[in-house]
Amino acid sequence: MSVLLETQGLTKRFGGLTAVNGVSLTVRRGEVLGLLGPNGSGKTTLMNLISGALKSSEGALLINGKDMTGSAPHRIAKAGVARTFQLVKILPSLTLEENVMVPAAFGPEGLWGRALKVQVAECLDMVGLTSRAGQQASELTYIDQKRLELARALASAPKLLLLDEWLAGLNPTELHEGIRLIRELEQTGITIIMVEHIMDAVRALCPRCAVMNSGTLIADGPTVEVLSDPHVVAAYLGEEDA
Numbered sequence: 001m002s003v004l005l006e007t008q009g010l011t012k013r014f015g016g017l018t019a020v021n022g023v024s025l026t027v028r029r030g031e032v033l034g035l036l037g038p039n040g041s042g043k044t045t046l047m048n049l050i051s052g053a054l055k056s057s058e059g060a061l062l063i064n065g066k067d068m069t070g071s072a073p074h075r076i077a078k079a080g081v082a083r084t085f086q087l088v089k090i091l092p093s094l095t096l097e098e099n100v101m102v103p104a105a106f107g108p109e110g111l112w113g114r115a116l117k118v119q120v121a122e123c124l125d126m127v128g129l130t131s132r133a134g135q136q137a138s139e140l141t142y143i144d145q146k147r148l149e150l151a152r153a154l155a156s157a158p159k160l161l162l163l164d165e166w167l168a169g170l171n172p173t174e175l176h177e178g179i180r181l182i183r184e185l186e187q188t189g190i191t192i193i194m195v196e197h198i199m200d201a202v203r204a205l206c207p208r209c210a211v212m213n214s215g216t217l218i219a220d221g222p223t224v225e226v227l228s229d230p231h232v233v234a235a236y237l238g239e240e241d242a
Ligand SMILES: Nc1ncnc2c1ncn2[C@@H]1O[C@H](COP(=O)(O)OP(=O)(O)OP(=O)(O)O)[C@@H](O)[C@H]1O
Pocket: 014, 017, 019, 037, 038, 039, 040, 041, 042, 043, 044, 045, 046
C-alpha cells in the first residue's frame, strides 16, 4: 500500500499552548486509523491541520507525496481530503438531495448535470438515505443527520476521510448501524482517520491506532497492542473505555 498522508513534525501553537507538538504520522492508502487520546490532547487540532482549517506553526503535511503545508482548505479538498465535524454541519432548510448537491457541485469535483445527479444518488445510497432524498434535513433523527453529513463528505469523492467522533451520541442500536456503515465505506478502498472515544468501535473498525496526549503522539501501532499497552490504558484510555 502506498503512502497517502504524511505529517512530519507537525506542530500547532495557540499563543503559549502547544496543542499539537511535533506529530509525525504516516497513513497508507486503504488504512483505517483510529486517533485516540483524552479530551484536549490535540486530536481535533491535528484533524484541522490535515484538512487545512488551521495552518501549522511548524512541520510539513504531504498528501499523495505532494507538499501541502500551509495550503488552503479548498486546495487540500482538491487533493482528496474530506471531513465530518464533531458537531454535525448540515443545511436544515434544504432537502437531503440538495444538501449533498451543494458540496458535489461547489466542491473540488465541480459536478453538474447528469454527473451531479448520479453522484448525489450514489452518496445518499452509500449512507442508506435514498428513500428520503426529497425530505427536508431538519426532519431527520440524529443518526440520519450524521448519515447525511457523511454523504456530504463523500460528495467530493475523497481519498482520505476524516471522521471526528462521528459515532458519538448514538444509542447502542445506532452505534451498531454506524459501525456497519463505516465498514462498508472501508470496503470501497477509502482511507479513513477516525477520532473516536468509543473503544468497542475502535476495536471493530481500526486495525491500527495512534494515541495523543498533551499534543504529542505517545503510541502508534496495531490496535490490540496499543490498547493493551499498560501506559496507554492507565494514563489515557481507562476512564474513556465504553
Ligand atoms: N482555536 C483555539 N485557540 C486556542 N486554543 C485551542 C484552540 N483549539 C484548541 N485549543 C486548545 O488546544 C488543545 C487541544 O484541543 P483539541 O480540541 O485539539 O483536543 P481534542 O483531543 O480534540 O479534545 P476532545 O477529545 O475534547 O475533542 C486544548 O487545550 C484546547 O483548549
